[in-house]
Amino acid sequence: MVRSMIAGVAGLKTHQSKLDVIGNNIANVNTWGFKSSSFNFADSMYSTSINGSAGNDLAGGAGGRNASQVGYGVTTGSISTSFQAGAPAPSASSLDCMIDGTGFFLVGNMINGSFTNVEESGLNLSRIGSFSVDGNGYLVDSMGSYVYGYSLVDGTGIPEKPATASKWTIKNATVTIDKTGTPNTISIGDVKVQTTKTDFKGQVQDWIAQVTKKGGGFEGFTINLENYNDGAKTVNLTIESNQKGVVQNAAGKPGDPGKITTAWGNGKNTTAPQGGTEKDNFTQTVIGANRVPGIAAEFSDELSTIQIPTDPDTGMAYNIQSYKINEDGSVVGVDEQGRTIAIGQLALITVENPNGLEKTNGYYYNIGPNAGTIEHIKANGGAAGKIRGNYLEMANVDLANEFSQMITTQRGYQANSKIITVTDQMLEELVNMKR
Template sequence: MLRSLYSGVSGMRGFQTKLDVIGNNIANVNTIGFKSGRVMFKDILSQTVSGVSAPDDVRGGVNAQQVGLGVSVAAIDTVHTAGSAMTTNVVTDLRVNGDGFFAVGTAEQADTPFLTRAGNFTLDPNRNLVNSEGLHVMGADGAGPIVIPEDIVSFSISQNGDIIGVNANGETIATGQKVGVVKVINPAGLEKIGGNLYQMTANANPAGEITVGAAGDPATGTGTLISGQLEMSNVDLTGEFTEMIIAQRGFQANSRIITTSDEVLQEVVNLKH
């Protein structure tokens, strides 16, 4: 059988995966904190028709003759560039201005929380700061879930995550609560688990360690927190539609390779006539 037939099949499979990723990006264009994905290709091991010969005193060297066997997906990367800011003026809406992720989870998950860039938080009836799935927002320095004290009439969140309250007498008081931020060395190594959440892996941080630290810490390089804003998706529709056209044409070109290879094989079969 012709090698080009299998090369065309591998190309169609690769571009189908690329279209799947593009479709997911476009579907999440308005998802808070969503990070777009991209597909990178690599060539498959080539078949060597003739090897390399070194030059000598009589004649020069000869390069190898190799025929490629198609393409495969090298990586599906998550692009962690910052999304644009959306102002909501809701105190519990938070945006990380820089590097870092919010840590969320159940009360028993304080040591192994999930990570997210979606800061659309609210207060539950027990005055816990939670996300839209009811997961607790973790405080800095291993403080556990954040609970807003009952004696507070109103509160605000500073850029370093401190929750500052105002009591019934109009006095400003320190609540002792601080929204934590997790620094991730290789954000692309995080595993998406749905619900705007990421799971830590050994390829994101050494040994998969999670340290919930303070926002705006120069020692760790974490970003500051902006209250009253949310981070939008970083999907660029112009770029996605351009990549869609490229993927569509690539798929069509590879299907043409299969059609042409089939016509050649048909000619071979017809030789007996």
Template sequence: MRFTHQMKGWVSIMMRSLFAGVSGLRNHQIKMDVIGNNIANINTIGFKKARANFQDVFSQNVRNSTPPTAERGGVNPLQIGLGTSLASVDNSFEQGKLQITERESDIAIQGAGFFIVNDSVQNLYTRVGTIEIDASGHFVHTATGNRLQGWLPTRSPDTGSIMIDRNKAIGDLDINGDDVRPGKKLPANATSTVHYGCNLDQSQPIGASHVTAIGVHDSLGREYSYQMRYEKMDTITWTENGETKSGNVWGYTASLPGDTPLNTPDTSTINPKPISLNLGDADGDGFTGFVVFDVSTGRVASGATAVQNGLIATADDYVDGMEIVARTNFVPSETDGGVASALPVQIYTNFDEVTEFASPMTTSAKAQNGYSLGVLETFNIDETGTITGVYSNGYKESLGQIALANFTNPSGLIKAGANMWSISTNSGLPQISAAREGGTGKISSGVLEQSNVELAAEFTDMIVTQRGFQANSRIITTADQMLQELVNLTR
């Protein structure tokens, strides 16, 4: 029997089914590759699983469609598919489970966002939060040495306090420090503010006194005992908005060791304005000031003017913003146990939380902002990504803040190895913010994010993929048998 033209057409049809089966085999093999990679990384920190998706390829038109007419209905097109192709491999950025490590430098993001690291060429993005400090003092990604990015602290020109300015560009985070920010060492800081709180007993008679003390520091970190003595001086009345009010005047005397505090303030020369005076000067006189309390409220009589027997005390003169303050200057000297080379110290004594209720004397110094030299001992990271250094002098200061990046289309990121990602034309530019801002999650320390691969789901997909592969191989063997039968017709 000759091989007719019609037989050649059948062979062509058989070849079509063979190639469809081959495309199925090829793409199911790719899907198995993706599943295998997922399972291989089930214990990889910060790994994000992937998923292979298929689509059909173009179809062969055997017959075109025809529209309906007045006499007969329309006919649908007749198409035969030519197999399958790989549509995409999507990355899933679902949250992985958190594993407690109890290592302070291990961090994880709960929610959206990526840590930003720099490999000296470009910024890369990762969910892996294994961080350490290298020999150069930089915070780095443990496995790669890429430097962690964020905002370094600066010192406020107004208050002198440490602050984070997130309007500046991000950069390498480190503990090296400089003249305006803390680092491995926290330079000594002279006391500039002392806060007092609690209560002066309103029921005490004229002449009653109370003494409290707190350690303050000069510019070289030497500590002094800064004492404040309170004495109930007088009871006065004044008129405010047509209403007669009563108040108690308390004098206070600030002193350092070696000074002679004034036992009886000179009530004839009260100057209610903040006064600058050297403590430890030749005559040994301490600084004396006055505070007036409204007896009906137990609070400092802010806004009131007390006038009695020529005694004038205006509480407003002690107001600095919303705080009641008095200013004291002293020059450190060896007599005070200090160092003569230290810079002069100016202390604002703050009474904004002092009250005068009919309760026992409990007034004490709450806080002061001076300290001696401190060496960095450890650090901790809070949920906003702020890195706080803990120093040997007991103080804590910000070392910086970790920046996070978010993307409009994180699935468009390109894998760069070592669980790092780089931007692509379809990921969008990174939207950089602090944790819990701009749609990013919070940062947890002492934990790491595990892989989001679910083993049961992967095994199920593997079974389905295996059966799909077997089915496509059966297409090939069946088509081969049919071709063999066709060839046998020629015998």
């Protein structure tokens, strides 16, 4: 009778443990990336009252006998985790992402340099791609751990350089034109334009010129007289330069038109007060003559932190205005000039035996001794999966299953408590036999 009470107590404890697992699953039904656990029972130790024996088929021998055993209840067999992917939930953050597959993100504290051995790195695994960029330009998760992946190969991922050549236009400038002379000089602020063409005959005239800047030096110029009317003195004066900001104001500040005056003289460098005097009449248009094409991004095969790269021209990190994570895990941004900047590529970690991972605080996993082979790969849509940007992974908790498990666990607990009650009643009857 004491054994039945021991079995009942063991049953109560074990069913309570199963209820703990169910309660934890339900509590995390809205936790991003949570993986539900299942509880498995196992028989407890046994007491053997009759040992088993083999039969003897010789003359006079006896037949075999089975062992007679009675158990001492139940205990925890195992608690396993289901790593089935949860449903995707849309996210407004462009740096949020989820793994559509079995892989894991690699996160943790800073490791200087690059490496390839994940197991010896001491880093954690995670299924939650809630990322952001910290003040130093590193990609981090919501718990402040660095996110590891593949950085740019030196000399690659450089965006195109926009054109530096510009078209400067003074709209509706009133100029004095002497058709009988040789208009060979225009003065615009501190810039003197010497034309090399001496005839003026067409309705629209092109002038090839050189500009003497304040302080010396020459820049190539093209001067276009557009919409010239024979009977009027209003024209559009357009200057195309090889460099931005060659037109200066009286203070000599590049790119600032200030008050512009224009004049044509009969072979003389005369300056008249007519012309566009408002800044609004002075516009600049990039014409692309000096555009430098970019260099396509290539990513390393070794693991490292992911950080916004540095502009080789300025030595400063690119000023990223928005981000995007592609299916192959590549993280790109758009700078203030509208250029696409490659930042890095997320790594996916494959685990031979995911149930060999050990959960820690938050949503991290440690690599346990029974996890098997650990490898890092680039997202390619295979078993490890691909990256889905602007989504987060929901918990894979099945509430219907959890509630049904809760009911059967509750009934099992009640049944074991009944065993204890009945055993107590039998002991009471035994005690009362002497009366």
